[in-house]
Amino acid sequence: MRDTDLIIQWQDGSGDSVEIGYLNPNGQQCCGHCGVQGTDHGQHAYKTECTICGYVYGTSGSDMFERRCPECQKGAAGIKYWKTLNR
Numbered sequence: 001m002r003d004t005d006l007i008i009q010w011q012d013g014s015g016d017s018v019e020i021g022y023l024n025p026n027g028q029q030c031c032g033h034c035g036v037q038g039t040d041h042g043q044h045a046y047k048t049e050c051t052i053c054g055y056v057y058g059t060s061g062s063d064m065f066e067r068r069c070p071e072c073q074k075g076a077a078g079i080k081y082w083k084t085l086n087r
């Protein structure tokens with residue numbers, strides 16, 4: 001994916017644990033969603049950043065509050081959180 005392909009606007013979810021800037025007890029920070037559906041029904045996929053190792057990945061909204069980093073905390077693999085253009 002090239003950054004120049006699209007302009008993404010990151011949005012807050014509804015609820016304290018899915019607002020941009022939310023930091024969960026495991027040090028995982030919510031960076032918002034861009035309208036992509038998560039793995040759970042009715043949930044968005046949120047861009048998530050590990051504040052410990054810097055790994056960036058996707059998390060379904062309902063998992064945000066207890067998410068663990070796939071890279072340094074043996075959490076589940078990240079899900080797709082970015083949009084792609086249909087050409």
Ligand SMILES: [Zn+2]
Nearest residue numbers: 050053069072
């Ligand atoms: Zn990490």
